[in-house]
Amino acid sequence: MERIIGIDLGTTNSCVAVVESGTPRVIPNKGGYKTTPSVMAITESGRRLVGQMAKRQAITNARHTVFASKRLIGRKWSSPEVRHYLETSAFEIVQGPHEDVRIKLRDKEYSLPEVSSIILQEMKLIAQEHMGDEPLKAVVTVPAYFNDAQRNATKDAGRIAGLDIVRIINEPTAAALAFGFGKQLDVTVAIFDLGGGTFDISILEIQDGVFDVLSTAGDTFLGGEDFDARIIEHLAYQFARDHRIDLRRDEMALQRLRDAAEKAKIELSTMNETEISLPFIYTLETGEALHLQTTLTRDKFEELVIDLVQRAIKICQATLQESGQDVTDIDEVILVGGMTRMPRIQQAVKEYFGKSPSKSVHPDEAVALGAAVQGAALSDGSNDVVLLDVTPHSLGIMVHGGGFEVLIEANSTIPTSHSHIFTTVRENQTSVKIVVLQGESSNASDNELLGEFALSGLRSAPPGVVEVEVSFEISADGIVSVQARDLETGKEHSITVTATSGLTEEEIQNMIEENQDYLVELKKGETVEEQRASIRRLIREFERYASQKDGAAPGHSAISEQLRAHTELAVEQAKKSLENDNLEALASTNDSLHRAIQSFKSMIQQA
C-alpha cells in the first residue's frame, strides 16, 4: 500500500508527517528538527539554501532570501496584499507575465509556485530520507481562507517539486483531524493557530467523524516573528543606551540579535528568565570589541508583547461573532503553532474562552499530523474521515452601480449551489454581462475577479422585465460553475471558473525540468560524500585486516612487508585525498585504494 505523506506548508515553518503502523508521526529533518523554516535563499555563489540555513542568513542576505512567500502565492500583481508586500519586503518583487507575482533573486525570476515548490521539495527529501522509498503523493494543507487561485498555485508547486498533491485541506481542519484522531467526538472546537508569521482562528464542528469548518478568520501579519521583533528592539535599545550604537544598522549584528531573540523567546516559554550573550557583537573604530550580555525575564517579555496577544484575542471575538457562536458553545480550544507555547497566550486564550486550551496535540506538529491522517485515509480507501471543506470567501456577481451581490456566502460547505434571479436595468437591453467575483466587499471592484461572460439575445423589453437566472455551483473539487439563463427563452450561457496559479502549462513543464536538473546536481554533491565514505570504509577494512594479520602471523616475508608498505602508502594517500572535493579525484583514489588492498590481501593469502 502506498503511503501518502502529510505536509504542513506553513508561512514560516513547514512540517512533514506520515502514518506508520497506524500512528501518525512527524519526520525530523537532517538536523533533527521536526519543523523546517519555509525560507529559501540564493547565496552570492549561486547556491540554493533552504530551511534552517536559509533562515540563518535571512538578514545578512535579505535581498536574496525569500520568506513567508505563502502570503503572496496565487495573488495577482494588482492585489492589495501584493501592494502591501512591495512596501515591506526586503527581497525584490516584480510583475510576472500573467499579472502574477515573481520574486527576483540574483537576476533570476522565480514564480511563487516555484518558491513553494522548493520548500515542498525539501519536505519531500526529508520524507524520502526517512522512508527510504519514493513518496510521490501528499496531502498538503493551506489556510482556510485560501482562494481557488492560491490552492491551485499550491498544487502547481507540488507538481514542480515532483510531488503529486492528492488533496489540499484546510489547516484548521487538519489540526482538528489530529485532535480527533482515534476519538469519537461530537464537539465544536476553536483552532487557535498562532504560527511564525500568521494568526488564524477557525471554528469547527466535529460530528460523527465529519469535520465542518464553521468559520475562519485571521491576520496574515501576526505571528512569532513579531514577538521576536519586540525582543530585538528591546535588546537594540538597551545596547544603544549603553554604547550609543544602533545594532540594527549592522546586518551581522542584527542577524545575531534575531537568532538570539528567537532563542530567548523559546526559552521563556519554560523559564522565568534567560541569559542573552552575544560576545563581540560590535567593534569600535578603536578596535575595542563590545559584547551584548543581558538577562530577559518572562515578565519583561510579556510586557513587550502584550498588545500582540490582545490583537489575537480581538480577532477571536470577531470570528465568533461572525459564526454566530458564543464562547460557551466552544467545547474545546486547540492551540496550534509554536507561538502558542507562550504561557501568556495560553492564559489569554483561557481567559477569553473560559476554559483551559487542550494540549492534546503538539502545536508545531498538529497540522502535518492531521494531513498525514487524511493521507492515510485516502491511501487505504477508508472513509473513516470525512472532510467537509467550506468556501472561504463569498461568491457572487457584479450588479448595476458596481455593487456586489453574493450568491454563495463565505464558509458555505461545499459542494453547494445557489441561484438568484436578476432583471435588466435598461430599456431594450438585449444582453447582460455576468462578472463573477469572490470576496467580502460590497463594492465589486474590491473583490477578486474570477471570470466574466455575456448572455446575449435577450428580448427587447423595458427595464426590470426580462429575468435572468444566475446559478452558482461549487463542486466537491472546488470548481466553480456559473450559469445565466433567460427564463423566458431558456437561452443560457455558462462559464467554469478554473483558477490558475499564474503559470502556463509550458512554464510549469520548464520548471519541472529545471528542478530535475537541480536534483541531479544535488545528487552529484552527495556522490562526493559517497566516495569519501567508500574510501573511509576501505581504510577501515585495511586497518582491520592488517591488524588481524599482524596477530595471526607476526613474521611476514620481505615481499609481503613491502607490499604492506605499498598498501599503507596508498592508504595514507587516500586519507589525504579525503580533503579533496573533486569527485573524479576521489573516485580515482577510491579505485586505486581498492586495487591496492585487494592486491595486498591476495598476496597475504598466497603467502
Add this chain to the structure above:
Amino acid sequence: MSNAPDNSNLQSRLLLVGEALQANDVSLALDLLLDIRDTGFVNKDLDQHIQTLHENSANTAAYPEIIPPITDWINATTELMRRTGADDFEQIEHVGPEVFDFSSQDFVSFDVESVASSQHLEASLDLASSIDLDFNFNIEIGDVGSDELEFDFDLAFEQDNEDSDDDDMDFNWINEFDNSANLAPPGVNSDAGFDTSTLASKTAKRSHQQTPMNLAAIPNPFQNNANTPTRKHNIDMEFREPTNIFADAAPTYSQSVGQTNQGSDLDSLLFEEELFAQAQSLAADDDFVDSNEGKPLYRGEPLRKSPTSDIISPPDSVSTHSTDMQVGHEPTNPFAHDAPTGVGQPSLKDMSDTPRDDGTTILLQQVRKLYDSGKFQSALDIIDNVLAQASTPEAELLKQNIVRELERQHHDRIGSLSRVPTLGIPLNELSHHQLDHRAGFILSQIDGLLSFEDIIDMSAMSRLETMSVLADLCDRDLIIIR
C-alpha cells in the same frame, strides 16, 4: 611471443628478484629474471639487466654498482603495475606519472619524508634541461647577486613547453627539484618581509607546497628514458643512495644553489625593481616578442598560457599546512599553491594599450610587484584603492587573481571546506580572546552541523573575508574539527 606470459605472477616474481638482489644473491636474481623472460615477457630493460647480471655475477665488487639500478627498475615497474593494474611490461611502457594520482600533499610527503626527494632532484635535472628558460634572466640574477629564489621561480615560467597544456605545472615541478637540491629558499614571508633565518629548515615545506597539482603534463620520464631507471618510481620504496644519472643536465637556474637568503628587505625590493624594469623593457620590445613566435616571455608578471583569460580553478586538493599569512607561523613560500600565480592576466603589452594616468600605472606596477612576491594582502589593499578611484578591466582582473590567491592560502589553512567545525572552547570563554565582531559572527554560526562551505555561504562578509576569519580561528584553535 612464443609463450603466453604468466601475467598473474609478474609483480611478485619481480619482487622476488628484488629480494634476491637485496640479499646480494645475484645468481638467483639472474635465474629469476631469465625465468621471467623465458615465460614470454619481452622488455629491453629486462634484457639489459639480465645482461648486466650475467656479466657481473662473479664480480662481487661490482654489486654495489649494478644492483641499485636493477632494484630501482623492479620497484618502479612493480609500483606502476600495482597502480595501473597492468600485468605486462608493454602495458606500463607508455604510462606517465599521472598514474600516481598525487595530490600536492601526497607528493610532498614523499618528497620531504623519503629519499624520493633526492631522486626527484636527479630526475628533474633532465626535465629541467628541456625547458626553455630565459637564459638572459638567469644571467641577470647572477649579476644582481640576489639569492631570492622567488625570481628563479618566475623564471620557470619561461619554459617553452608547447606540447603541454599545463605548462604552469611544469615550472612548479622544476621548482620542486630546485628545492630538493637545497637551494636557498625564497624566504618570503608574505607581507611580513623576507625571512633570513632558518632557511634550510624551510626547504622541505617550500618543496611541499610547490608541488604541481597535475602531474600529467610532466614529461614522462619512463618514456623518455626507457633504458634508465628513473627514481620517480621509487618514492615509496626503501631508501637508497641516489644515482646522479642526469648530472650533465643541470638547469641554468641552479646557479643559485648553495646561496642562502641573506638579503634584506631592501635588497629584495631593489632586486624587484630591477627585474620589473627589465620586464617592462621586454614587454615593450615588440621585436623580442615576435622573434619568439608567441612563446611566453617574461614580462615581470607570471606567465599566462594564452592571450585569453584563463581563470585558475580552485585547488582540487588542499594542504593542511599553514601559510605564511599566519602570525607566529613559520614563513613559507608565498607561491606555495598548486597552480601558478597570475594565470589569466593580460600581458603587460596588452595592458599598455589601455589609457590611464601615470599614478594608476605606478600603483598597478606596485601591485604586480607585491603580487609576484607573494604579498597578496598588500597587493589587495592597493588594488582596492586603485579601484576606488577608477575601475579598469586590468585592475579588476588583477584583483580577481589576488583574491583567488588569498582564498587559496586561506583554503590551505582551513582544509577541506566540506568539513564541519565545532567550537574549540566553551562559548563563555570566548570573551577572553582578542576577537572582533566578524569573528564573533562566524563563531555564532558554528553549531556542529554547518560545514565551512555552509558558513562561508551564509556569511554576510565576502568569501575572502570569511575564509580569512575562519582560517585565523582555526589557527588559534578556537574552532576545531572533531
